[in-house]
Amino acid sequence: MSPGEGSLVVVKRADSGTPAQQAPVRVPLRPARLRPVWLVVGLAAAFGALVVGVSVGPVTLPLSGVARELAGLIPGVDLDSGLTERQQALLLELRLPRAVLGLLVGGLLALAGACYQGVFRNPLADPHLLGVAAGAGLGVTAVITLRRSGGGDATGALPFGTPLAAFVGAIAAVAMTYALASSRGGDRTPSTLILSGVAVSAFLAAGQTFLMQRDADAIREVYSWLLGRLGTAGWRDVLLVLPYAVVTAVVVLLHRRDLDVLSVGDAEASALGLDPQRTRYLLTAAASLGTAAAVSVSGLIGFVGIIVPHTVRLLAGVGYRTILPVSALVGGAFLVLADLVARTAAAPAEVPIGVVTAFLGAPFFVLVLRTSTVARS
Amino acid sequence: MTAAADPVIETRDLRVELGGNRIIDGVDLAVHAGEWVTIIGPNGAGKSTLLGAVTGLVPATGEAYLLGREARRIRHRERARLVASVAQSPVVPPGVTVLDYVLLGRTAYIPRFGRESAADLDVVHEVLVGLELYGFAGRVLTTLSGGELQRVFLARALAQQARLLLLDEPTSALDIGHQQEVLDLVDALRRDHELTVLTTMHDLSITGAYADRVVLLAGGRVVADGTPREVITEAALATHYQARVRVIDTGDGPLVVPVRAR
Numbered sequence: 001m002s003p004g005e006g007s008l009v010v011v012k013r014a015d016s017g018t019p020a021q022q023a024p025v026r027v028p029l030r031p032a033r034l035r036p037v038w039l040v041v042g043l044a045a046a047f048g049a050l051v052v053g054v055s056v057g058p059v060t061l062p063l064s065g066v067a068r069e070l071a072g073l074i075p076g077v078d079l080d081s082g083l084t085e086r087q088q089a090l091l092l093e094l095r096l097p098r099a100v101l102g103l104l105v106g107g108l109l110a111l112a113g114a115c116y117q118g119v120f121r122n123p124l125a126d127p128h129l130l131g132v133a134a135g136a137g138l139g140v141t142a143v144i145t146l147r148r149s150g151g152g153d154a155t156g157a158l159p160f161g162t163p164l165a166a167f168v169g170a171i172a173a174v175a176m177t178y179a180l181a182s183s184r185g186g187d188r189t190p191s192t193l194i195l196s197g198v199a200v201s202a203f204l205a206a207g208q209t210f211l212m213q214r215d216a217d218a219i220r221e222v223y224s225w226l227l228g229r230l231g232t233a234g235w236r237d238v239l240l241v242l243p244y245a246v247v248t249a250v251v252v253l254l255h256r257r258d259l260d261v262l263s264v265g266d267a268e269a270s271a272l273g274l275d276p277q278r279t280r281y282l283l284t285a286a287a288s289l290g291t292a293a294a295v296s297v298s299g300l301i302g303f304v305g306i307i308v309p310h311t312v313r314l315l316a317g318v319g320y321r322t323i324l325p326v327s328a329l330v331g332g333a334f335l336v337l338a339d340l341v342a343r344t345a346a347a348p349a350e351v352p353i354g355v356v357t358a359f360l361g362a363p364f365f366v367l368v369l370r371t372s373t374v375a376r377s
Numbered sequence: 378m379t380a381a382a383d384p385v386i387e388t389r390d391l392r393v394e395l396g397g398n399r400i401i402d403g404v405d406l407a408v409h410a411g412e413w414v415t416i417i418g419p420n421g422a423g424k425s426t427l428l429g430a431v432t433g434l435v436p437a438t439g440e441a442y443l444l445g446r447e448a449r450r451i452r453h454r455e456r457a458r459l460v461a462s463v464a465q466s467p468v469v470p471p472g473v474t475v476l477d478y479v480l481l482g483r484t485a486y487i488p489r490f491g492r493e494s495a496a497d498l499d500v501v502h503e504v505l506v507g508l509e510l511y512g513f514a515g516r517v518l519t520t521l522s523g524g525e526l527q528r529v530f531l532a533r534a535l536a537q538q539a540r541l542l543l544l545d546e547p548t549s550a551l552d553i554g555h556q557q558e559v560l561d562l563v564d565a566l567r568r569d570h571e572l573t574v575l576t577t578m579h580d581l582s583i584t585g586a587y588a589d590r591v592v593l594l595a596g597g598r599v600v601a602d603g604t605p606r607e608v609i610t611e612a613a614l615a616t617h618y619q620a621r622v623r624v625i626d627t628g629d630g631p632l633v634v635p636v637r638a639r
Contacts, residue, residue, distance in 0.1 A: 263470040273457030273485030318472035
């Protein structure tokens with residue numbers, strides 16, 4: 001009986017230790033890193049959704065031509081797409097910016113959702129349920145009404161002011177939600193946090209309505225934005241959201257392993273060598289920045305942060321090193337396809353994209369709620 | 378930088394207040410290299426809080442030194458290389474495999490934003506083999522039995538390669554056979570790796586069988602400190618636990634038998 005290896009002594013109980021457990025031959029240990037196959041799946045989903053998303057519309061473009069045209073945009077690749085000039089213009093000036101915006105917004109919302117779920121150790125955490133989106137919404141509404149009362153053009157100067165106002169609102173909201181949930185003492189269950197989020201959302205929504213009522217002309221503009229839509233402002237919205245998306249993605253993805261460490265709770269995480277509070281603040285700020293950027297260009301699009309990370313977790317594994325990058329890619333693909341449904345379901349009218357995601361997301365939320373309750377009891 | 382004679386743990390007049398209540402009320406404690414010291418005491422005596430306070434993780438006033446250095450000034454990562462701990466009821470994250478869970482013990486060695494190296498995997502491999510967990514590496518934690526889980530918790534702590542091991546009631550969820558298995562394991566590891574072990578325990582008989590030294594904590598103060606035979610006495614248990622017991626001296630240590638009131 002000498003299965004010990006290295007300097008470790010093996011202590012055995014008489015009835016334990018079958019030969020299978022003694023591992024005479026060393027097989028490689030495979031930790032939960034991001035497997036290349038899931039990265040490929042995510043990229044394929046994003047590219048596939050992009051191609052389909054830009055091809056379908058009142059004028060349908062040939063899929064293969066679109067795929068070649070898009071591949072041709074990659075530096076160093078030179079392909080003849082066979083599209084006419086008008087088709088190219090339609091693709092590059094109208095549909096592509098909208099689809100790329102969908103990729104960015106969907107990716108941000110899914111990444112933020114996954115990040116909140118890890119930071120708060122709460123399967124129900126989501127930019128909307130935490131009140132972050134409502135805070136961002138209030139920030140944007142304030143900017144819109146202020147601009148109007150200032151006599152300026154609503155779409156005018158200071159385009160970067162909108163995401164910043166949204167960010168201030170988002171951070172204030174998540175701070176309120178967290179403080180409210182913590183004030184009950186030690187027992188912070190998933191439902192405590194979500195109920196706090198609901199209360200904060202309701203409060204901020206009331207503030208938003210108040211601002212809107214004071215300025216009747218703003219109602220229409222705010223309302224259409226509120227229900228969620230992917231911008232039609234061409235590449236401008238894409239450029240607006242891109243820097244925030246990059247910052248959010250870099251900060252969150254760099255801390256992907258820390259989220260796995262946080263999964264054992266604050267006390268154990270700090271005993272393992274992590275500063276849980278600092279990590280939580282940093283990642284909450286990053287996820288809220290991403291949410292704010294997404295909200296400021298596309299309004300309130302709910303449930304992406306719940307649907308996508310949970311599906312990825314179910315299929316690809318529980319480690320955040322997999323969940324975060326794959327969720328970002330799949331989230332983008334999801335929103336592009338949701339936008340496709342929004343554009344075509346009631347054509348020629350457009351259904352707000354937030355309505356589409358809510359139709360899918362609300363039942364999904366109930367499912368997550370049920371499984372997480374079962375796991376707890 | 379550390380003198381050989383420095384105790385692994387040293388506290389002077391250590392005090393902890395939580396929510397206006399004084400939990401630890403002036404504790405002087407010294408634990409030396411290679412010792413196994415067990416803290417006993419009635420519920421609410423402050424045993425778990427004391428474990429947290431000696432490492433600087435629970436905010437405390439007074440002085441606490443780890444290997445001669447002021448505990449609260451040690452950074453998280455460095456502390457995790459000096460002290461490994463197993464909580465009283467550790468969080469079992471759903472869906473995580475034994476391998477990934479034990480790898481969390483390497484956090485303090487993995488560069489920030491980096492990932493585990495081959496050396497980290499070697500350490501985890503050695504720990505898994507040593508604790509007979511190798512065959513479980515791919516198993517999900519939630520499918521393990523209580524005894525297996527306790528070994529996995531220990532494995533994560535050992536992967537930290539720290540010289541001081543803190544165990545908060547390591548046997549409270551186990552049957553008597555598994556209690557002995559886990560404590561025998563800790564004892565063997567202690568000798569093999571020259572670890573210092575500080576634990577809290579509820580079961581006094583099993584405490585007496587394993588600890589070199591027993592510290593009795595009551596009302597946040599140390600009321601007795603010595604060998605199991607010196608500390609675990611009928612009089613001390615009557616005073617501080619309000620317990621009616623008979624203490625029988627066996628060769629292995631004091632045996633505590635409850636007696637019914639007549």
